[in-house]
Amino acid sequence: MPDRTRLPAVGADPTFSLPAFERTTLSDGVQVLAAGHQRAPVLTLFLLLPAGAAADPPHQAGLAALTADLFDEGSAALSDVELHRALMRIGGRLGTEVWSDAAVVGLTTLSRHAREGLRLLFEIAARPRFDPGDVARVRDLRINRIRQLRRSAAAVAERVFAEALYGSHPYGHLAIGTETALRALGPAEVADFHRRRYLRPPWTVVAVGDLASEALLAEVARAWDEGVLGDAGTPPDGLPEPPPLTRRMVFSAREGAVQSEIRLGHPGVPRTSPDFYALSVLNMVLGGQFVSRINLNLREEKGYTYGARTSFDWRVGRGPFCLQVGVQTAATLDALREAVREIAEVRGPRPPSPRELETARAALTRGFPRSFETAYQVARAGMRIALHGLPDDHYARFVPRIMAVGADDVLRAAQRHLRPDELLAVVVGSRPDVLGDLAGLGFGDPVEWPAG
Amino acid sequence: MQIDYEKETLDNGLDVIVHEDHGCPLVAVNLWYHVGSKDERPGRTGFAHLFEHLMFEGSAHHDSSYFSPLQEIGGTLNGSTNTDRTNYWEVVPTPAFERALWMESDRMGFLLPALTAEKFETQREVVLNERRQNYENRPYGLVPVALMAALYPPRHPYHWLTIGDPDDVRAAELADVKAFFAAYYHPANASLAIAGDVRTGAAFEAARRHFGDIPAGPRPAPPALPAEPAPAGERRLLLVDRVELPRLYLAWRTPPLYAPGDAECDLLAGILGDGKSCRLYRALVHDRQIATDVSAGQSSHELSSSFAVVATAAPGHDLAELEAVIAEELETLRTAGPTADEVERNRACVEADFVYQMQTVGGFGGRSDQLNAYNVLTGDPGYGPADRARYARLTPDAIGQVVDTFLNAAGRVALSVVPEGRPDAALPDSTRVHPR
Numbered sequence: 001m002p003d004r005t006r007l008p009a010v011g012a013d014p015t016f017s018l019p020a021f022e023r024t025t026l027s028d029g030v031q032v033l034a035a036g037h038q039r040a041p042v043l044t045l046f047l048l049l050p051a052g053a054a055a056d057p058p059h060q061a062g063l064a065a066l067t068a069d070l071f072d073e074g075s076a077a078l079s080d081v082e083l084h085r086a087l088m089r090i091g092g093r094l095g096t097e098v099w100s101d102a103a104v105v106g107l108t109t110l111s112r113h114a115r116e117g118l119r120l121l122f123e124i125a126a127r128p129r130f131d132p133g134d135v136a137r138v139r140d141l142r143i144n145r146i147r148q149l150r151r152s153a154a155a156v157a158e159r160v161f162a163e164a165l166y167g168s169h170p171y172g173h174l175a176i177g178t179e180t181a182l183r184a185l186g187p188a189e190v191a192d193f194h195r196r197r198y199l200r201p202p203w204t205v206v207a208v209g210d211l212a213s214e215a216l217l218a219e220v221a222r223a224w225d226e227g228v229l230g231d232a233g234t235p236p237d238g239l240p241e242p243p244p245l246t247r248r249m250v251f252s253a254r255e256g257a258v259q260s261e262i263r264l265g266h267p268g269v270p271r272t273s274p275d276f277y278a279l280s281v282l283n284m285v286l287g288g289q290f291v292s293r294i295n296l297n298l299r300e301e302k303g304y305t306y307g308a309r310t311s312f313d314w315r316v317g318r319g320p321f322c323l324q325v326g327v328q329t330a331a332t333l334d335a336l337r338e339a340v341r342e343i344a345e346v347r348g349p350r351p352p353s354p355r356e357l358e359t360a361r362a363a364l365t366r367g368f369p370r371s372f373e374t375a376y377q378v379a380r381a382g383m384r385i386a387l388h389g390l391p392d393d394h395y396a397r398f399v400p401r402i403m404a405v406g407a408d409d410v411l412r413a414a415q416r417h418l419r420p421d422e423l424l425a426v427v428v429g430s431r432p433d434v435l436g437d438l439a440g441l442g443f444g445d446p447v448e449w450p451a452g
Numbered sequence: 453m454q455i456d457y458e459k460e461t462l463d464n465g466l467d468v469i470v471h472e473d474h475g476c477p478l479v480a481v482n483l484w485y486h487v488g489s490k491d492e493r494p495g496r497t498g499f500a501h502l503f504e505h506l507m508f509e510g511s512a513h514h515d516s517s518y519f520s521p522l523q524e525i526g527g528t529l530n531g532s533t534n535t536d537r538t539n540y541w542e543v544v545p546t547p548a549f550e551r552a553l554w555m556e557s558d559r560m561g562f563l564l565p566a567l568t569a570e571k572f573e574t575q576r577e578v579v580l581n582e583r584r585q586n587y588e589n590r591p592y593g594l595v596p597v598a599l600m601a602a603l604y605p606p607r608h609p610y611h612w613l614t615i616g617d618p619d620d621v622r623a624a625e626l627a628d629v630k631a632f633f634a635a636y637y638h639p640a641n642a643s644l645a646i647a648g649d650v651r652t653g654a655a656f657e658a659a660r661r662h663f664g665d666i667p668a669g670p671r672p673a674p675p676a677l678p679a680e681p682a683p684a685g686e687r688r689l690l691l692v693d694r695v696e697l698p699r700l701y702l703a704w705r706t707p708p709l710y711a712p713g714d715a716e717c718d719l720l721a722g723i724l725g726d727g728k729s730c731r732l733y734r735a736l737v738h739d740r741q742i743a744t745d746v747s748a749g750q751s752s753h754e755l756s757s758s759f760a761v762v763a764t765a766a767p768g769h770d771l772a773e774l775e776a777v778i779a780e781e782l783e784t785l786r787t788a789g790p791t792a793d794e795v796e797r798n799r800a801c802v803e804a805d806f807v808y809q810m811q812t813v814g815g816f817g818g819r820s821d822q823l824n825a826y827n828v829l830t831g832d833p834g835y836g837p838a839d840r841a842r843y844a845r846l847t848p849d850a851i852g853q854v855v856d857t858f859l860n861a862a863g864r865v866a867l868s869v870v871p872e873g874r875p876d877a878a879l880p881d882s883t884r885v886h887p888r
Contacts, residue, residue: 001665004513004562008554010525011547014477014649039475040453040811072728080738084729088797091804110804137741144744144766148696151591258584290519300517303577306585326585328577359524366526366545369476374811 016369019378021385021392022213026221028229029201033382033392034216035208037375043114043209044375045121047105048383051197053177054100054170054317055236060185060193062177065098066139067190067198071105072096073134076127080134083120090116094124098175101316102387103198108376111210118207118223126228128194132187139182146179150452153261154326156252157428160449161263164250165320165424167243178452201232206382208375239317242267245422249443252428252451260332260429264339265322266422271314271388278413279312281405284360285352286310286342287323291359294323294342304331308339316388321418329429333436336425340441344420351411365399453807455819457833458652462660464668465640469823469833470655471647473813479549479648480814482541483556484824486643487636489616490535490609490675490755498579498616499624501533503632505575507540511555512562518555527552532816533614536754537828539821543814546649550658553646557662560642564633572626580622583615588888591695592869597887599703602687602865603758607678610756618888638669643827647813647820677755683863690882691869697744698877700771701867702778703760706858709752710830715842716854717750717759722798723790723851724748724761724781731781732761740777742769754829759859770877771868782855789852802843 002008019035026032049068056063072094074080087094090113097104105125109117149155159174166172205224207216245266269275287294287310298308304327313319323343327335346352352360372378372395385394425443432438432446439445457471489500508518508531522529527544529552542552587593597613604611644663646655707713724732725748736743746763763774812818826835867885868878 002550002554002557002662004554004558007514007521008550010545010551013526013545013547016477040807042807042811081729081734084727085793085797088727088729088801091800091807093805093808108808110807137738140741140766141737141744144697147767148591148744148764151694151696153589257589259581259589261589289523291517291523296517299578300574303574304581306578306582326581326589328581328584355524359520362524362526364526367528368526369478369545370526370528370543373476373478373813376811 013366018372018395019208020213021382022217023392024217024221026224027226029232030224030229031202031204031386032217032220033204033206033386034213034220035378035382036211036213036216037208037378038210040375041111041210042375043109043111043117043207043211044379045107045117046206046379046383047121047125048204048206048386049103049105049125049198050200050202052099052102053173053175054239055197056170056173056177059181060189061173061181062142062175063185063189063193064103064197065175065177066142066182066185067194068096068098068103068105069138069142070130070135070190071124071128073138074129074131075123076129077123083124086116086120092117092120100171100319104383114209114211114219115223118219122223125198130187130191130194135187135190139185142176143179143182146176146182146452149176153254153257153259153428157261157263157426159452160250160252160428161265161320161322161424161426164426164449165242165265165267169242170239171242171317171319195230199228199230201229203229204383204386206379206386208379208382242318245424247421247423247443249425249427249438249446250449251426251432251446252449253431254429257429258329259326260329260427260435261326262332262336263322263324263426264336264423265320266419266424267318268312268321269417270317275413275417276314277401278405278409279417280364281357281360281402282346282352282410282414283310283312284363285356285410286346289363293346294339297338297342298325298327298335302331304328304335329435332427332429333438333441336441340420340423343418343423347414347418348411352407354407357407357410361402361405364402368399453810455810455823455836457823459827459833460656462639462664464664464666466663467643467827468656468659469643469645469827470650470652471645471813471819471823472650472652473647474649477546477649478543478813479546479552479646479650480541480543480818480820481552481556482539482645482647482814482820482824484643484828485538485637486641486828487538487672488534488536489612489614491636491672492612494606494612496620496624496628497612498621499628499632500538501614501616502576502579502621502624503629504531504533504538505579506567506571506629507531507559507563509571509575510566511559512565513558514555515566518559521551521555522548525551530816535610535614539824541814541821549650553658553662557666560637560639560663561666563637564630567626567629569626572629576621576624580618583618587615592693592699594693594887595691595701595867595869598689598691598867598885599701599865601887602689602867603703603705605678605680609675609677610753634669635672639663639666640668640671643824645820645823647823686861686864686866688879688882689865689867690875690878690884691867691887692872692884693869695869695871697764697767698771698868698870698874699762699764700774700879701760701762701869702775703758703865703867704859704863706750706757706759708756709754710839713854713858714750714752714757716846716850717757717858718752719795719798719802719843719846720851720854721748721750721759722801723785723794726798726801732763732778735777735781736763736774742766742773742777765877771879775866775879782859786852786855789848792848795846795848795851799843799846803840806840
């Protein structure tokens with residue numbers, strides 16, 4: 001029998017060496033980050049392109065995502081069927097993501113197919129076919145997707161939160177865009193956007209897999225053909241400041257809903273903020289993991305929800321700080337009150353305790369190796385380095401930087417960057433009069449937000 | 453991709469499996485109890501899953517949340533329940549291995565003294581909210597309730613969902629917990645896999661020390677399966693839901709996990725529904741443009757599997773149009789089979805997906821979870837090569853054969869989901885159902 005009078009103590013962590021990125025620059029200014037990762041015969045490739053949803057021109061919300069969605073509809077050399085068959089033959093799993101600040105084409109394959117994988121990746125992004133029939137068909141599929149998302153409480157909450165928080169700011173719409181904007185888009189708009197925003201430096205290729213870093217760099221260089229990207233031209237405008245805020249509440253009615261889907265937050269700070277480390281620790285105390293304050297309160301004490309979490313969305317500009325939670329309808333008022341109270345109290349009346357800070361730092365540092373187990377995870381770290389211009393040894397320095405965050409740093413960051421008086425609350429659920437005295441929470445009268 | 457392991461069965465019946473991988477300073481602990489919603493009875497559904505929640509609320513020697521001692525050292529943990537089994541896992545930094553094992557063994561040996569009515573009531577509410585979030589308040593969310601009820605007769609253990617009926621969850625009593633724990637939560641009904649940065653000998657020693665004194669219980673009898681009449685023909689159901697577009701679900705019962713025909717159905721799902729070059733995407737979404745999406749899947753389970761084709765109608769089209777095209781594609785596959793190249797490229801994807809899945813030692817579907825799956829369901833943690841061989845020997849003829857044998861009209865359930873006011877979009881002669 002073990003000693004059951006106390007939990008086994010946990011000794012110091014062994015040293016852990018992160019996979020190191022090697023770097024090269026190809027013609028046209030293509031940046032390549034590669035890391036050997038000899039654990040499994042797997043290769044993950046990412047192509048990070050400088051055109052995310054924030055690059056959508058005014059009144060063309062959804063253009064960046066529509067363009068990226070067309071990448072796998074065929075290229076100059078391959079029909080769509082040929083392309084997808086070629087991907088399947090190498091066990092290739094293709095995924096396109098459109099973030100606010102960038103678009104990403106990802107391909108995971110077996111390492112032995114590195115050459116073919118790279119060939120297909122570049123073919124997809126550099127020479128898409130943009131056949132008019134395909135553009136119309138894919139656009140209509142995306143419009144139907146928007147229509148379906150109107151019935152998902154969580155999707156409505158995401159959209160309303162972005163629109164109400166950011167307004168006409170480039171972060172003020174979701175990547176999928178709006179039905180009105182998409183209806184006006186055709187092959188000309190797509191091809192023009194691709195030429196102006198996608199075929200332009202800086203492209204970044206991240207390659208992580210079961211090959212030496214130098215071999216990966218060589219494979220990427222070999223697959224790249226020159227002359228694909230135009231010159232850098234005038235860089236696009238920087239991101240403006242989000243509009244000023246006061247505490248307010250908007251709602252979207254969902255008659256008879258058994259839960260209220262809630263978003264609560266305000267614009268945060270850019271990824272490059274010096275407070276990144278303190279805010280990462282703060283978020284772990286407040287809502288970043290199971291034992292965080294808001295989840296313990298709303299789920300484990302009250303049973304209102306299956307789970308509640310907060311996050312700072314680390315973007316090039318001021319991405320949102322946000323609480324996401326779905327609560328049973330009758331608990332809406334109380335859940336909002338408790339959440340606002342937790343956000344306010346962590347700034348002073350009830351600052352993070354030494355125990356909470358230790359748990360928060362441990363989650364970020366002792367759990368660190370877990371984030372670098374697979375090629376896919378390492379490659380995602382490489383993309384963050386590229387997107388935010390972080391030093392190549394950023395992750396090697398991450399643990400000591402988090403460990404250096406003290407109680408004062410966290411409290412100061414909380415006071416500076418959590419602003420209870422500027423919180424936007426979004427409620428997707430029963431009408432406010434069913435939910436009780438929402439105005440009594442100090443958000444003013446709830447305003448109904450237009451259906452998208 | 454081979455997963456090397458050693459296995460030892462303790463005197464109390466607990467299977468212990470150890471897999472070494474020193475690539476990251478992490479250890480994965482993964483514990484399966486061979487109990488799921490298949491072991492429940494009508495009127496008491498949802499209990500196995502509610503019980504899983506209680507396992508995180510404390511045990512006799514650590515009477516508070518199981519998350520704190522593991523998250524405060526940088527670990528992660530979770531659990532899940534399905535029809536067949538309940539699994540619990542931790543992934544922790546190497547020096548916390550003993551702590552994770554201590555906690556798993558404490559709740560196996562000493563859960564009940566720490567259980568209170570208050571914990572029980574709170575987790576019941578959490579589970580009801582999980583059900584609201586993932587089923588009731590989600591478009592098409594109640595479809596699985598209707599499908600399983602139609603595919604399996606009322607006394608079949610797969611007739612109900614693991615999340616359970618909400619009234620049953622409300623009716624669950626604290627007193628039921630004790631009997632359930634005694635019947636299912638003991639070493640002879642469990643399998644422990646340890647994977648990662650451990651030495652095999654030391655891991656077995658630690659497992660014996662922590663679990664060796666926990667008494668074995670009786671091995672539970674497998675659930676009784678009701679006698680079933682042969683399927684009397686297709687059943688057509690209609691569900692009116694808060695959705696934008698009508699969606700058709702065609703479902704059949706297929707051979708259990710690892711039984712002959714299971715791998716064939718899995719590969720067939722890829723031929724029909726994986727990627728943009730698969731047959732149904734070409735026919736429905738690309739060429740005719742009468743659907744906005746389509747998928748196909750073999751959902752493999754211990755007692756029986758189910759195969760489903762799911763397609764959403766594009767505006768202006770109804771589900772009968774979709775059904776006709778799907779039936780035609782199935783008929784083509786039945787008579788002519790897939791091409792050799794189709795089988796080859798889908799096989800390449802299945803094999804690569806397995807390698808991708810095995811990149812991680814812990815968590816849902818990682819190596820430790822897979823070793824336990826093989827051990828609990830086949831008795832052999834080394835079943836991996838035999839598992840892969842099922843796919844390696846597949847022929848185009850065998851694919852046509854499973855379509856003929858299993859995906860026929862007689863055993864088919866066709867469920868039409870339509871928005872309010874659009875019964876015309878459903879398949880004709882469908883009977884309205886009201887899952888909840």
